[in-house]
Amino acid sequence: MYSSKLANLFKEKRVAIGDTIRVEKADFAIEGELMPNTEAGSDSSIIVKMKSGYNAGILFDDKVRLEKVSGRKTKSEFPFAKPKADSKLPKVVIIWTGGTIGSKVAYGEGGVESTVKPEELFYYVPELPEIANISMNHLFSVWSQDLTYTEWQKLADAVAKEINAGARGVVITHGTDTMHYTAAALSFMLKNLNAPVVLTGSQRSSDRGSSDAFLNLIAATRIAAGSDIAEVGICMHASSSDDKMAFIRGTKARKMHTSRRDAFRAINDKPIAYVTLDGKIAYVGDYRKIGKSSAKVRAETKFEPLVALLKTHPNSDPEVMQYYLEKGYRGFIIEGTGLGHTPIDVAHEGRSWLPHIKSAIGESAVVGMTSQTIYGRVHPNVYAPLRVLNNAGVVFCEDMTPETAYVKLGWLLGNYDNERAKELLNKNIAGEINDRITYDEFLL
């Protein structure tokens, strides 16, 4: 945003974003299109796009003279394509929810626009209509860090509706940061699922020639249109190269890198399948297959938001649990250390989590234990302190990631009473617990 001083000057000179202006300083002048001022730089810089395409920022002061040269030349319009529907191909619905895959740098009518319209993406990925008979459902455009359980609920309802209306599979474009939370939520919420539900996104925005969006979208569509997988999962790059994409079970996926294309990894699990550039699907893990059942998909979307995900660490203050209990929280997932430890040594006053855990359980809250090592299984017996926690009623969440355990507990408490939720927390419901972790399922 421009400073109010500049905004007034533009008003006075009848200059709008996109107009060609001339900015004169003491001894030189610059001519070009007036661009919006983003939050990145000074709000007193007049940003001009010169004929060469370069932007330059001219700091405004009393000596700067500004004149309008001409009005906006052309309205910016991005190329787009409507996918042509081929009814002989399997019907795939793409549900659009926002994120990097749907963002671009663009100056629209006077502002910075951040949304790629689905049709624009189709222009760059002409392969899609050759894989499936595609239709679009633009559900919402939200950055994934801003998503809440209410969007998960909307999404689960939308997926169930599309499949019950005849979709062979569903692709969901989604921001990557919390994609694994959404994937876990859908895994628990969708009952009688008999079709592939594929979340995908990108680590490089789709306005870059190097974006991973194109291949991720193609691979996700291939899984939705051609696989016999009846599960929710995430389909993104399997390596830094544009060579194969992995489809990872929704309850076992985790974003393990801030920026790499192959950020999503199967934790304590293998990917279910890989999709290669030639379109082939190679199945490598066990999975639930599409069956003959004609039962409708049911979205059981009830969710208890009063669940906290807490991380213990050296010097951590356990009184934080008290804060949540006072607000009526019904569940806690602790991201402990190693095999599932939390500080319980009473020698350090006020540092033991044990009394707080006990008081939470005493108020019938459910307390689940996971590990911040991410990989591996927690264990209630190996060391005495673990046994102490276990005896206090903490549920050791096997090999679940902290995020999946969090989503699962919220879903359980939304649908069951505390007692039943506690019983089910470490029982497998949607592939979130793997009884056998094999040697190769580490840093995969």
Added chain:
Amino acid sequence: MAKEGRVDDETRYKELGFMCGLEIHQRLATAKKLFCDCPAAIPENPEMLGTVSRFQRAVAGELGNIDRSAEFEELRGRKFVYMVPERNTCLVELDEEPPHKLNEEALDVALALAGSMNMHIIDELQPMRKEVVDGSDPSAFQRTVLVAVDGEIEVEGHRIKMPSIFLEEESSGIVSSKEDEITYNPDRLGIPLVEIDTDPYIPTPKAAKAIALYIGTLLRVSGKVQRGIGSIRQDVNVSIKGGARVEIKGLQEVDKLDRFVENEVLRQQRLLEIKELLKKSNASVDNAIDVTGMFRGSSVRIIANHLEKKGVAHALRLKGFKGLLGKEVNPDRRLGSEISDYAKMAKVNGLIHSDENLAAYGFSGKELEELNSRLGLEEGDAFIIIAGQKSNVESAVKLAIDRAKYALVGIPLETRGTANTELCTTKFLRPLPGGSRMYPETDARPILITKEKLKAAGTSALDVENEKKKLLAKLQNKGLAEQLLTSPKLPLYKAITASTKADPNFVANMLIQKFTELRRGGFAVDSIEERRLADLFSEYADGIITKQAVDELLKEMSLKKESVEDLIAIKRLKRISGDGLSALILDTQREAGKKMTADELRNVIMSKYRLNVDGAELNAMLSK
């Protein structure tokens, strides 16, 4: 070609409507890269961690337009493989991590350069992305920043406006290139480059060369530039009245810049003449037909070979083009070569056209007759045949038709590269990019240039005259000093004279004159590492080798990788002097078995030990 002596004929070029501007790119010798913390220096033998492969697509700029050169590259659909050198590449180069802060050290160099060209610094620099989809950057764009505008320099009486200086990232180097796959080494990717542009009003090719030399000197005087092959590159934009702007990219030898420019002028003149002739002959271009059947088992090997590999051959008529496809537009380049350049972009080996010696290709009379009738050729018509894999041939034919049709319109806007360094000719690389390929680098913040920053840059303003004075004080030969001043070897000279005790006159003479002589003799002296050159001059300064041996060793070093010490031992080039030389004189005398005159002794010794004995020392001893 324009005759010597007319090159600086300003009137002649003015009449031609000659327009010419330069873009000079120079790698900076900063500690780190421009937008990440990898070292900017390139190691000699980097360890590779593996490779990463990618594809790129043309996307729209911030205003919604897709750049024509980007779209063209995408049509080629190539796979890009990137090597991953351990020391010089992090996730930023591999497009796996957002950029870090802009390198302040590089910015200071750019600000100092801007100051020395009387430019106006932009208050708030806006990092931009320039779309590049030839794969040379894994991110599919180059980060670039406009630093200053509106300067002026004076070179040999010409006042030249300097509209802009940019700070940008170097691209990756090509390791190998196959039909549909290019391998790059990103070790140099992201090294800071400055790009300095002139306005398009350079009056003559000779002035263009002089200005390029001057700017090169200015850059080297900054002391913060990398040296060695490829560290400085000149792009030249040329057009004449009725012609079109053509960018000749990546000229590395500034000495030949004027000849490249002259040839581009000539090419545009010839193409305009061809255009007029085509108009007169009512020329047009037909669509292609499939002639695969005709050439099965043909004795035209370059077609038959493709057909044996399930390829196809397509032919088309160029009505009224007869004689013009073979018309020379540049030394050893014809209109046919121009069209062939385009076809080759679609992965075919080239094309055959009817102005070539068809009998030499092995065409039979019957084949030509059948071709004539199938294409409906009449007097004055020409044809083109393209063979290869079906999809490639289809694209190649389309590209060739478009280029042939353009011969009737004029001269296409092109980016061209070197075709032949000896003849100074160029070939088509890709369409000239437009402004659509620029959009903001939103991952990097704008940089406010503070008064303090400007002050720091101002105090380090560069002075070419001062540098010249320093050289003249050290070197006896004024001409040599002036040559050195504008030579890319200046920093090398400074480094060697600073690190060894070698006589500056000798070093300058070797780097300028001897290097030119050896280069002409086919020795790749410019690729000798600076470290080995310093060793060489140090051995000479310490009296370990003679002057003549320095010549000999330069030749050896351009061919072999051994250390200077080893080469001296292998080639037995150690200097014989003092007691050793006295002993040699006595031995020579004794071997002859008779009394020899000083002249006789000198002749015998020098004919055998020319490279080991210093003539002056021998003379002094003999005269005793």
